[in-house]
Amino acid sequence: MPHGSSYPVSRSSPDPARAVPSGRAAVPPGLRLLAAAVCFLLALGLTGLLFVWTDRGQWVDGLLLPRAERGGGYEQPGDLFGPATVVLRHFGRPTLLAALLGGVLVVGLLGRRLRAGVVGVGMVLCAVATAGAVKSALPRPDFAIEGSTTHNSFPSGHVAVATALVLAYLLVLPGWARRWLVVPGAAGVSVIGPATMIAGWHRFSDVLGGVLLSAALFCLAAAALTVRRGGAAPRPRATPVAGRAWRPFAEGVVGLIVLGGVVRVLLPGLAAALPWGPLVAILAAAGLTALAVGLAVFLVRSVEFTGPVDPPQRRAAHPGAVERLLATDSRTAGR
Template sequence: MSHGSSYPVGLSPPGPARALPSGRAAAPPGLRLLAAAVCFLVALVLTGVLFVRTGPGQWIDGLLLPRAESGGGYEQDSDLVGPAKTVLATFGSPTLLAVLLGGVLVVGVLGRRLLAGVVGVGVVLCAVATAGAVKSALPRPDLTIEGATSHNSFPSGHVAVATALVLAFLLVLPGWARRWLVVPGAAGVSVIGAATMIAGWHRFSDVLGGVLLSVTLFCLAAAALTLRPGDDTPPPRATPVAGRAWRAVVEGVVGLIVFGWVVRVLVPGLAASLRWGPLVAILAATGLSVVAVGVAVFLVRSVEFVGPVGSRQRQRQRPTDPGAMERLVTTDVRTAWPRRADITHEASSKSEQFS
């Protein structure tokens, strides 16, 4: 009995195999972090040039943080000077810094992110060294601005260390826990920055420079971890930009509201204890700290700095041939057509026999 064509009437033969659809890949996280590091570095340089080397910048610094009438220093006439110096003395304790750095390493070990913990500690130490080197090498010219001095304090080492510590914990925490660090982390950085300005240790530009310096170092370190050899983590899928932007805005607004409520509860006499210049400087530094930490969390939202998997375990987790699954699917599609044709022809033959 002749079977004729192997394909049923009305059905066209299958075409060439096509690749399975895949989601549009976003830019690699390492490239995003490098681009962000360049942007923050440019912002750091522009901040230093504007506030340190130009007359308008020195005037703005003096307007926000005027020199005290007695003694000529920048220590503010406020009841908060004592608590501010206490905060700075406590935070500057080598014992406390050692405990915090040890905490970064411990969290890294527990989360299988030891390399990320070591890099985080390196970011903090590099922030200390870089801030000290910039303060020593960057001259502050005397531009005859009323209330300004030629003593350079840009950037703030205390603020740089506080920011670097918060960002170091971002490297060792899992992705789901990072966003919970934005408000308390930014609050800690803001308290240190406010204390330096109230005590007269640093200007507003110094606080801003310390934050930008640490975020720049963090982006470089995170990019190095992401682009290290042997890292075969697939790039994340792109999500709509509008959705990401709206979510970031909503989270930022909620974070600012929560932080403002915390400040109002914990420091109810802040507005009454300071003049408008230092108060504006503190609020501006607080907002910029929240934005900087929030941007850092957003940049590493889909990156997991977990240690490399062993070679045997990696071979078990992934097939040796990446196209094996795709060929299997396309082969099943092709073989399905002859099977369907044989079944159709067999059914028609049986119907002819019984007729």
């Protein structure tokens, strides 16, 4: 009679049901960032198409930032013209820009994100080169708009560099520290952008184009960093839709209020020193800048740009588990 047992030797218990991730959690961060980059590029192209290559857009640009009666330039006379030129002169210093770029590398090295720091520096340099190439290559049609010129200044290189510098620090900072950069970073860009308009260097569309260009380059750089060797970026946890929606909305409202207070403190006579056209352009540029920086922080909320992640290893069996299983089988078979 063959020895055997009617009892099963080993039977694996059914695995517990896994929670189905939400739609947002199922989208890889790299794909989400690439989609955002495409949206920013489309917005950049649409801004250039409407404000630069249509007569109505050139008219709106001139309405927001009219040319000065004396000299024929776009300088806005008043008490803010002097401070604006001082801000631009200091920001354009090579030593300051080199120090800010070096800070990106230092923060990346200290946080074990040196690769992200190198990509951030490359992103800033790419913003400079791209803005210069676009301004040189694209013509500005002459629609015989009163006060308009054929000199193309779209997009603004100063605003593109300022925005790219803020976004470069987002790549090297940990996730918990990025949101603390939104208000000071957006406030800094909101000072550089209006300064270029008050000094007569750029129009409103140029400032908006510089912000959109750097935002698109940031999304492309962040998407490239999420492709890691030997691993993938962590997937965000699934949370209720209501819990996802109210928090960024509340933070955005608070950030805009704080940004308005910062601009009011830095430029107390802004409303009294400018006519309504430049004032609307400055406020709109500040709000859109804060929106772009806040959206960048939201897009990388669940991604850490640290070094390569090792592939996940299978959990080793407990020592002696196999031996105990074989001994149980032999005792069962000998019955």
